[in-house]
Amino acid sequence: MQINRLFEIVYSLLNKKTLTAKELSERLEVSVRTIYRDIETLSCAGIPVYMRKGKGGGISLLENFVLNKTVLSDTEQNEILTALQTLNVINYPNVDLVISKLGALFNKSNYNWIDVDFSHWGSKDQGSFNLLKTAIVKTRVISFDYFSSYGEKTIRTIEPLQLLFKDKAWYLKSFCLSKQAHRTFKLTRMKNVVISEIVFKRKLPLELVNETTREIKYNESNLKLRLNPCVAYRVYDEFDENEIVKNADGSFEVSVTYPENEWVYGYILSFGSFAEVIEPKHIKDIVIERLEETLKQYKK
Template sequence: MKINRLLAIVVMLLNKDKISAAELAEKFEVSIRTIYRDIGAIDMSGIPIASRQGNNGGFYILDNYKINHQFLTLNDMISIVEALKNINGVLDDRNVEIAMEKVKSIIPYNKKSAVDLYFKQVFVDTLPWGFKKSEKENVKYKIVYEAVKENKCISFNYRNSKGEYILRNAEPITLVFKGFSWYVFSFCMLRKDYRTFKLTRMDELKILNKDVCKYRISYEEYIKTYNSKKVVPVKISLKFSEKARYRIQDYFDEEETTFLKDGSVVVNTEIVEDNWIYSVILSYGEYVEVLEPEHIRKIIGEKSKKTSDIYK
């Protein structure tokens, strides 16, 4: 098949300094004219192929496109492929797949089985148990990514943590993957300030013709500014049942925990108080008690009662 021959020619070009049309024609048992057509097709696909005339001439891939495996150890190659694989587990981007295949092509043939074994032993999945990729979120990601690349504004309806559903126009700056979800760091035209929007909460998303302002701070600068603000953490003491002990190790450091003789665990830590932390505490159900501060104990008690009243 032609596609198999084209792929084989690309791999040969990646692994050799140059190769003549006659050598390729003999290798694949086709005419030299066919090889020239194949080279033209490969070049049109975006792989820059040049040719050199003379006795030592032939086709070769331009150096600024080709990676010389002599500059990379096997561990280097494994690390690059692993990083690309992990990135693509989040992005699901064809361009990342192509980059990964390019690096794989320069791994020495006698080392490929060892590399394949390594990737069977190590697997990275960014989704929580029981979840699968949302095609709807992938579509939103592609729209926002296109807007970021093209420096275009976006419009969408957004449901915030207060339950408000508001039309927003925003200047997208950076896509952020955090805590199993995609966010877009933007300048919100409604609030006249920087905001981070969660893609799953965005509806009727579309790109606007208006260009993004070029003088916006980066996400890294924003995080530094946000972290430098005087957000005073609250000291909290939580008592967990022995049945919740396995979850405690997922969220709290060992030095914050005290194990009691009856199997229960007391955690003394600091938190930034908001609705999200209330939901985390409530997720432990009957297996947690807020010991202090009193006002959070009261809030959790009231929320628990409201939940209980629903089932009466």
């Protein structure tokens, strides 16, 4: 118990800089006399702790003192704190306390430089992300309804292996028990996720660790769009700089290669009257056809 209390005193002083014996005694639930004995023990052990009397006085450590028992370099300490900071996004238990303690032990005050939030604006719902994280960590089989890019619904039972973020979307690498093969699923198409009590032992094969998603393959088209200046915010959010040419009238021409499917037609239509397909012609014709079909719906 004394060793734990001594460590807690050092941590508290690293974090708060100066504390009175009374404050420490209340925090550690021991007498003031015990605190004085602990301070003497720390001093004999070589910890540079000292006491100041009078107003503003208290117990302190020498400035710039850092526990030097760690074998981690300054860069490694920063990397650890950054990694822990990103765990806040999945509501990892007690991570704030761990970050605070390590920040004090490493004598770092600027570790809180990153914030990640998977929820939509105006919402704190992170959907199935936390559920999937739990299933992966606890190696539990899950089942869910899955909707393909064609809108077909299937019921899947899988062993979840790894979450992957790729091109503005989250995916789940897994072993599908019904297909008896590794499969990658897009999180937004997974509905009604349920964690079972079945534990699996399978690991993600090394050759799939850094593999990108393998969804249905489509023919790719080189698409050229003319976009109105009023959607400039989308142009710079959704396209790379080398894909954009700004015209003298303020409009934009965007050249991009996309898989040709219903998604790309819907994506073009999402710009409304602010987008025009320059090429290829067959995609332009398809978009016109979609617009005419939409107009018919309102003329009934």
